[in-house]
């Protein structure tokens with residue numbers, strides 16, 4: 421998978437390629453990451469990438485031309501046609517289904533805007549999809565782009581060893597994750613649940629599923645609404661509710 425990022429801060433974005441699972445995905449050639457700086461596509465002495473907003477108001481707006489030239493060069497840098505994505509609070513809320521959608525694309529060009537945002541005509545001329553990583557304002561789209569890169573990289577075949585398999589990522593089945601424990605067995609009088617120490621894999625799997633169902637019910641009933649639970653899951657959840665009824 422190839423991801424190009426149009427950004428005024430390539431050093432920030434490239435950090436994601438430097439370590440961890442994403443760094444390894446780049447090392448293993450599973451993911452290619454390239455940054456394009458609109459400032460390199462300016463033609464004036466001051467290398468201007470932003471300007472004051474028409475209609476007045478605070479802040480600055482990113483100009484079309486430098487962005488458009490950067491997108492144009494990013495498109496031309498590889499044969500494979502790209503999906504151009506703008507990261508902004510006006511975009512569709514990113515969830516794991518959205519990540520699967522983006523990770524299924526052979527190529528993404530992510531636009532990381534700064535200031536108050538980008539001139540709408542760039543969106544009309546170049547952008548295929550707008551995505552938001554949540555309902556909050558960031559100083560720029562770079563962190564949002566890095567979230568997309570990380571979440572997509574984890575889904576690339578071979579990116580995860582079995583030591584951290586994405587299959588067990590709770591959001592892959594729409595539930596929150598179960599609690600996790602490691603040594604020592606007791607800390608400050610808090611012990612690891614016995615079932616996890618018994619080595620009975622069937623029981624452990626059952627306990628983990630029940631915890632995932634129960635915690636989703638307690639913390640994110642909205643996620644539960646979206647799911648068609650199996651008979652077995654319904655029974656597990658019922659058991660959890662009985663044990664944890666407030």
Ligand SMILES: NC(=O)c1ccc(NCc2cccc(O)c2)nc1
Pocket residue numbers: 506507508509532533534535536537538551552553554555556557558559560561564
């Ligand atoms: N919630 C988000 O995904 C998100 C993305 C970007 C951002 N700031 C830059 C910006 C702001 C406004 C328009 C625009 O095109 C870019 N802030 C939050």
